[in-house]
Amino acid sequence: MNDMLKTIPDFSIDAAAALLAEHYGLSGTLSPLASERDQNFKVETAEGTFILKIVNAAEPEVESDFQTALLAHLGAHAGDLPVPHIRPALSGASLASTTGPHGVRHRIRLVSWVEGRPLAETERSDAALHALGRMLGRFDAALKGFMHPGALRDLDWDIRHAGRSAGRLQHVAAAEDRALLERFLTRFAAIAPRLAMLRAAVIHNDANDWNVLVDNGDADRISGLIDFGDALHAPVIAEVAIAAAYAGLDHADPIGAAAAIASGFHAEYPLQEEEVDLLYDLIAIRLVTSVTISASRRSHTQDNPYLAISERPAWTLLRKLDRMNPRFATAILRKACGFEAAPGARAVAGWIARNRKALAPLLERPAAAYPAALVPYGDPAHPMTVTSAAGQPDAAQAIWEAHCRENGIELGIGPFGEERTVYAGEMFVSRFIEKTRRTRHLGLDLFMAAGTKVFTPLPATVVSVEIEKEPLGYGCLIALRHEPEGCPPFVSLWGHLAHEATGRLKAGERLEAGTLVGEMGLPTENGGWAPHLHLQLSTDTNLSATEILGVGEARYLDVWAELFPDASTFAGIAGEFYERHGRSHEEIVKLRRELLLPNLSISYDNPIKFVRGEGVFLIDDSGRAYLDCFNNVCHIGHAHPVVVEAMAKQAETLNTNTRYLHDNIVAYAERLTATLPKELTVAGFVNSGSEANGLALRLMRAHTGRENAITLDWSYHGTTQELIDISPYKFRRKGGKGPKPHVHVAAVPDSYRAPDDWPVEEHGKRFAESVAELIAGMQARGEGPGFFIAESIPSVAGQVFLPEGYLKEVYRLVRAAGGVCIADEVQVGFGRVGSHWWAFETQGVVPDIVTMGKPIGDGHPMAAVVTTRAVTDSFNNGMEYFNTFGGNPVSCAVGLAVLDVIEGEDLRGNALAIGNYLMDAFRAMQARYDVIGDVRGLGLFLGIELVTDRRTKAPATEFARAVSNGARRRGVLMGTEGPHDNVLKMRPPMIFSKRDADHLIAVLEETFADVMRTLG
The missing domain is CATH 3.40.640.10 (Type I PLP-dependent aspartate aminotransferase-like (Major domain))
Incomplete structure (x- = not known):
């Protein structure tokens, strides 16, 4: 007989009962329990229920003494923990001994029975797994400072020795399975040296879902932790990884299960970021160890269900883990422990928010300056979803475009986090949660006409320019890396662009703020979508452009929000666009009439409700930003810090x-x-x-x-x-x-x-x-x-x-x-x-x-x-x-x-320079428009007088009002003054920049041309 098998105890129930009576003076009913190396019996007696353990003869005495000392330490320092307690033998010793059928000596231990049913037989709810994590955290915290020679044994189940699994690969029959394990072993080899630098202590080391018990009446409450046979001195994070590996078996969301355990453990025994960053790989390598040990011992253990009980689900889980992006899994685990999903993620979002005024416009004008509306993307039949096979907008899209024209909408916005049922392809199936689709939009969509130019708001280095040819893909996809001073680096992703960019931009090229990135593509080149830009940020710069998730699971939206923060601020969309507060326009007008002096005037036939001022802009309650060229009260800009x-x-x-x-x-x-x-x-x-x-x-x-x-x-x-x-x-x-x-x-x-x-x-x-x-x-x-x-x-x-x-x-x-x-x-x-x-x-x-x-x-x-x-x-x-x-x-x-x-800030000098720049532009317009009778100004105090006839100088009052109102519709505020209300009056803040001046000039050009067509 194999020497290894001779050491395994093999006592009959009657023999075990005799040992119980001889050494403990107890009698009762014995039932065998599954075990890998030892022999265990459940013992029901008049004095209570116990577990009789007959120890494998190969186990050194120091290891048995170790378990005894460990239980004694827990009893002394954490007596409320639901773990077994030793019942001394009649001799008073913690252990007894006997000779087995093969003539080898076995040690015997009797411990109290812990009531409950195995976690493996429950639904393993998030609450239960969080409770498990908390209990393990308390368990390991109670063992701080505890040490015993038996804790330093060499064990294949020591996660630090997981690399030994490579020597057992020959026992795995299928080539594809070996390849799967080799991928995880390669990853482990890269991180193994880091394990020596992590915190280590005595841990349970086998909190599998059969060793964890839950309350018989409440499956969310952990009632016990049993079987300390694998306890040893190891990295603390291994405790979490092992528990998570087994909790994930046959679980619909194994990373979610791991996150729940890690969160609970962290609450009791705070983890460190470098530990959590290894958790995904440690979970996987524990499973690799399990399946390779099982494979190597299968010929000797056909009758031992303990080894094989988790093999099938372990393979299933390994394949799930293999399909996941490890960086996303790690982000979920980090977030569960209260860390940033990616290091520096929150700093990136904060930096963008603080520096939003300094960002260059992403569109020809600041995005918030365009009249905008949400695109109703949640409806699968909505036109903005997919074009017809011919690559032309379908009838429904034409309806949307007509709606935009009728309501003066120039920019459609598809927001971050929006629930979209339109994502129906196989590519949108979750790799984390079974039977779940990714439906939450993780980018910002800006809908404008094909050919609309988009510009980088910050200096950038081109990371990649590529073409996704798959239907519903990105078409032309560009990734830019940004490294602003005082901010962690981050990546911006620009999708659904025209292919022209591929011949213009190259990887490694440096772009200054305001540089052209690309143009919104036609459906024939943008993946089959209505023309728009998919803009997305990634705080994880190690992700390639195609790895960045454009759509994510609702369950992990908080994680995705840190990895891929809402690009609205980066793009220049005002927060007020998404949520209105306060009274409606109609209600305010009504109350003004009732409560205020009746001759207190309101500007414009359709009044504006401004809710915020920022620099040269006033922002209304819909998030529309108006370039303020009129209200000279805020001399150095609205809300100057x-x-x-x-x-x-x-x-x-x-x-x-x-x-x-x-x-x-x-x-x-x-x-x-x-x-x-x-x-x-x-x-x-x-x-x-x-x-x-x-x-x-x-x-x-x-x-x-x-x-x-x-x-x-x-x-x-x-x-x-x-x-x-x-x-x-x-x-x-x-x-x-x-x-x-x-x-x-x-x-x-x-x-x-x-x-x-x-x-x-x-x-x-x-x-x-x-x-x-x-x-x-x-x-x-x-x-x-x-x-x-x-x-x-x-x-x-x-x-x-x-x-x-x-x-x-x-x-x-x-x-x-x-x-x-x-x-x-x-x-x-x-x-x-x-x-x-x-x-x-x-x-x-x-x-x-x-x-x-x-x-x-x-x-x-x-x-x-x-x-x-x-x-x-x-x-x-x-x-x-x-x-x-x-x-x-x-x-x-x-x-x-x-x-x-x-x-x-030398604002006088700025006023003079920008004022001269505007005067030159106004004079150039005067040369083209006979309606401009006079242009006058000094610094940032400017006027354009409009006349119907330059010779008679008859005032063009109607034209002036039409220009003022037209500019307002285009997001620029100016007034009309003079005895005939025929002078366009402009008094912008002293911080007015050349970019702001160009915005004003462009709007005036558009408005004059439009009014000329209308009034002649």
């Missing part, structure tokens, strides 16, 4: 009034007055441009004692009654009552509409004669002017740039008559003209009083007046001046931040 930070930091520290000392108010006054001519040295702080102009009038009265005002026609200076009284734009229109006796209106010094017989060089002097006449009339009545007020560039009057010398002459006349000169810089100040800080400086004058507002706080309500010492001495007449909020610490912190940005 420097301003927001300064505001928040000061607000959380202190905000109070000016009766107390604070650094900010004097610091801001010092900085602000430093931007002005030396004569203007004293500042007063208020909350709005209207308040600033109101304070200016108080200063004027105190200094001159007069009321007479000289104001320009069609001017506007504020909302209070005394300012309405000096604003012809208000008092000469509907609801106005005309000028009051003290208000005298001078002609608008509009050079474009000056009489033809006036020499250009005399325009300033000739228009100033209007002021001279008004002063002469006052003086004839024995009066004189109190003040002259004018915007340094009249805005409401139509972006009118004063003729050279005008203010110099007018200021001379007014001062000679005893009046003061007020420069209203509420709209045009703070460097908007580019060449100077203040627009009045372009006229070579110094006002007595300057008022400022709007741009001063980048949207924060603040304003200021700066004047001369002489004027303030007159104002200091004993009456206190106090403003509750003017000059408060928060407002001054905001004002300082605005100045910091203007100076630090």
Whole structure:
């Protein structure tokens, strides 16, 4: 007989019963239990139920002592763990001994019975497997610091020795099966050296689904862990791998089973990333060990079901694992333990979110600027799914395209994570979960016409350019690698492109941000789909383009979301596109009518609900981004981070009034007055441009004692009654009552509409004669002017740039008559003209009083007046001046931040350069469009006057409104101004870039062409 077989105990039930009585003084019913090397009996006695183990004679005594010591340690340090407890023999020893039928000595152990049924006989729910992981974590944690010589034995079941399976391959009959095992052995050989660097401890080492028991009444509760015959000192992660290997047998989702166990173990005994990264391979290699040992021993163990019981399902599971992408399996396991699905995945998504403003547009214009709609892709019959066999859009697609035309939709969006039942091919069957399809879209689809160009938002290196010819494939597929500073590298995938890219791009080529990637392909070359771009990001840069999953399982969407984060932000899609909040437009309009002043106007016949501002854009509640060329309040851009930070930091520290000392108010006054001519040295702080102009009038009265005002026609200076009284734009229109006796209106010094017989060089002097006449009339009545007020560039009057010398002459006349000169810089100040800080400086004058507002706080309500010492001495007449909020610490912190940005980013220089660039473009348009009568501007204060006839200069009011509305439909905001509403008014933020300017120019070109076709 084989010597190995002689050592295996082979006692009859009666012989075992005799041993029980002899050594333990017990009698009862014995039932044999399956075992590989030992002989086990279930013993039911009056004192309880036990397991009688007769140990294989070949087992060294040190190993038996090891198990005994292990159980004793657990009893002392984790007595609540559901494991067997040793019953001493009558001699008091933990072990007894006897001689077997073959004359060899066997040791005997009696341990308590652990109640429950094998996990193998249950559904192995996620809850049960998580509980198993937790119990194993507690078990291994309890063994920390425990060691015994018997734990250091050489055992084929030691996962570190799994490479020995290669020597057993000859026992595997089928060549394809050997090849399967060799693939896993090759992977194991690559990772084996890393095992020595992992944490090691004494572990159970055989938590298979027959050694794990569940509660008879609750299959989700683990009631016991038995059979410590394979316990040894090994890598801690092997405990998880072994349990997962057996839990995955005949499981519909074996990696999900492994994830549940790993998650539970991690909760009790935190795993390390490097351990989890090896888990997939360790699960597989445990199965390789199992099937090769089984194959090598089959001839000797035909009657031992223990070895063969898991062989068939083990082969099945090995084939499943072989079909999986190991990196995806590892991502699932990492995520289950709370780690990133791929190292750095969350950092990539965070970096993109933080730097979204700096990304170049993916389309010709920023994607959010296009009117967009979700493509209803979930319906299998929907047109955007697949084209007809002829490669042309079918009738249903034509319906969709008609819908887009009727509703002004230019961009269709297929979102990340969308459930799509259209994925019906064999390629969409899950490799992780049985009888499951991959139905969740993991990319971002952008639907536009074939030939639409797409550009990389970031610098990139071309990884690959390839053609997928299979139906429903990607067609032309391009992978780019991005390595932005401060961000882990990631890959962007561009699918369904035209084949032209294959001759233009090569692997290894470097692309700068904004470089053309490709064009959306026709159905005949894009896999048979309606023209669109499938854009996808991968945070795992080791995946090839064809390995990146375009569609994933719903169960693992959280994993896929980290591996393949939503590309919406990368593409420039606003988050508001996907989810609306707050009241509907109709409800807001209704409530405004009920709750607010009825003459509070709303822009546009179809009002816009803006929910966010960012840089040069305003974003509405549908996620549509509008290039803001009109709202000059946000002077340095909407929600500028420097301003927001300064505001928040000061607000959380202190905000109070000016009766107390604070650094900010004097610091801001010092900085602000430093931007002005030396004569203007004293500042007063208020909350709005209207308040600033109101304070200016108080200063004027105190200094001159007069009321007479000289104001320009069609001017506007504020909302209070005394300012309405000096604003012809208000008092000469509907609801106005005309000028009051003290208000005298001078002609608008509009050079474009000056009489033809006036020499250009005399325009300033000739228009100033209007002021001279008004002063002469006052003086004839024995009066004189109190003040002259004018915007340094009249805005409401139509972006009118004063003729050279005008203010110099007018200021001379007014001062000679005893009046003061007020420069209203509420709209045009703070460097908007580019060449100077203040627009009045372009006229070579110094006002007595300057008022400022709007741009001063980048949207924060603040304003200021700066004047001369002489004027303030007159104002200091004993009456206190106090403003509750003017000059408060928060407002001054905001004002300082605005100045910091203007100076630090040279926004004046930017305004001048971009303004000149736009003026050149506008003049080029003027040469092609007779409707453009005049183009005027300085820096980023611009106007285009439209006329029906250049000779007569008759205003083209309808055309101007049509252009303004057309630009709005195309995502650009501008206004119309002037007495005839025929001047296109543009005042974009000072951060306006050349890219933004090109966007504006393109929209104006499209709109002018469209309006010309419509109006003629």
